[in-house]
Amino acid sequence: MAGRLAGKRAVVVGAGQTPGETIGNGxxxxxxxxxxxxxxxxxxxxxxxxxxxxxxxxxxxGEAFAHQADIRKADACEAMAAAAQARFGGVDxxxxxxxxxxxxxxxxxxxxxxxxxxxxxxxxxxxxxxxRAFLPMMREAGAGAIVNISSLAxxxxxxQTAYEVSKAGVNRLTTSxxxxxxxxxxxxxxxxxxxxDTPMAVAGIAEATGQDPEAVRQARNARVPLGGKMGTAxxxxxxxLFLASDEARxxxxxxxxxxxxxxxxxx
Numbered sequence: 001m002a003g004r005l006a007g008k009r010a011v012v013v014g015a016g017q018t019p020g021e022t023i024g025n026g027x028x029x030x031x032x033x034x035x036x037x038x039x040x041x042x043x044x045x046x047x048x049x050x051x052x053x054x055x056x057x058x059x060x061x062g063e064a065f066a067h068q069a070d071i072r073k074a075d076a077c078e079a080m081a082a083a084a085q086a087r088f089g090g091v092d093x094x095x096x097x098x099x100x101x102x103x104x105x106x107x108x109x110x111x112x113x114x115x116x117x118x119x120x121x122x123x124x125x126x127x128x129x130x131x132r133a134f135l136p137m138m139r140e141a142g143a144g145a146i147v148n149i150s151s152l153a154x155x156x157x158x159x160q161t162a163y164e165v166s167k168a169g170v171n172r173l174t175t176s177x178x179x180x181x182x183x184x185x186x187x188x189x190x191x192x193x194x195x196x197d198t199p200m201a202v203a204g205i206a207e208a209t210g211q212d213p214e215a216v217r218q219a220r221n222a223r224v225p226l227g228g229k230m231g232t233a234x235x236x237x238x239x240x241l242f243l244a245s246d247e248a249r250x251x252x253x254x255x256x257x258x259x260x261x262x263x264x265x266x267x
Contacts, residue, residue: 004245006037009088011080013071013130014097014149015042016049020199025149026097027053028233029240034062036241038093041084042066045098071098071126077133084134090141093244094134096127096170097149101163102208108161116162123166128173131188135177139184145244146188148174149236152259154192156266167192171255178253187252189243194259195220197230226260 010033017024023031026044034040034057042057042064044050050066057064067083069076084091100122104115127148138144153160154167170190177188195201197217206213221229239258242248257263 002036004036004241004247005033005093008033008038008092008244009041009084009090010038010093010095010244011041011043011084011091011134012095012097013043013069013080014095014099015040015053015066016044016046017053018199018204020203022197022199022202023233024198024200025193025196025233025236026095027056028237029095029097030054030064031056031060031062032234032237032241033093033095033244034064035060036245039088040064041087041091043069043080045070071130072121074129074133077126077129080130081133081137085137090137091134092144094130094138094144094146095149095240095244096130096146098126098130099123099149099151099163099167101160102204105160105162107159111161119162120166120169123163124169124173127170131173131177135181135186138186139181142185144186145248146174146177146186147240147243148188148190149240150174150190150192150255152192152194152257152263154255155263174255175253182252187243187248189248189251189253190255191236191239191243192255192257192259192263193231193236194257194262195224195230196232196236198233223262224260225262225265229260231258231260 014026015030047068054064104112174190
């Protein structure tokens with residue numbers, strides 16, 4: 001089915017990516033949305049990376065533009081929404097894909113205060129500030145689809161306390177936003193990813209731990225029930241595409257696990 005987002009205006013926050021041999025979630029979503037007919041605003045703290053994504057879309061005949069924003073700052077989020085309004089005249093889809101970890105994260109007895117503040121500020125507060133900036137135009141239009149990118153870590157783990165808490169918060173932010181805005185026609189859902197073969201995950205872990213990237217990849221593959229292999233950013237993108245599209249017009253407040261069966265082991 002082609003043109004699943006024909007005529008839609010989409011903002012993908014975190015549309016750049018960490019350098020690596022595979023594609024990241026944000027870039028995959030931006031490219032796929034454009035392939036399905038959306039005009040895409042590619043937002044990232046790293047403008048050059050957002051511009052790379054926009055250029056990829058343009059090379060395929062799609063329409064996209066890049067915008068720099070640090071979503072930890074309320075005024076940056078307001079400026080982001082204003083830029084989308086100015087360029088598109090409104091927004092139909094908002095994807096919040098920004099997420100960080102590491103740098104002092106760990107189990108509760110080792111987690112540093114600086115790491116906790118930094119990760120919560122980006123992963124949870126930034127997601128909320130982005131949502132808050134775009135909700136007025138969606139509520140006024142009487143329609144809109146918000147997709148937050150969460151993680152299996154929101155319900156499982158024990159070694160990344162700040163990251164886990166931030167993603168649990170994103171899950172609850174998703175359901176709360178869905179309930180508060182359903183009467184206005186605005187939907188809000190989340191994609192909770194499991195182990196994915198993305199540059200941030202594989203190359204990032206390899207660099208942080210001094211391991212070979214292929215060794216990291218194989219160890220992560222072995223933990224996945226479905227086929228013994230991680231998902232890719234395209235798995236994230238197709239899940240987000242469904243939730244963003246009119247096919248999901250009656251779906252809101254859902255945290256969709258895209259994890260190769262890992263969450264089914266819990267409980």
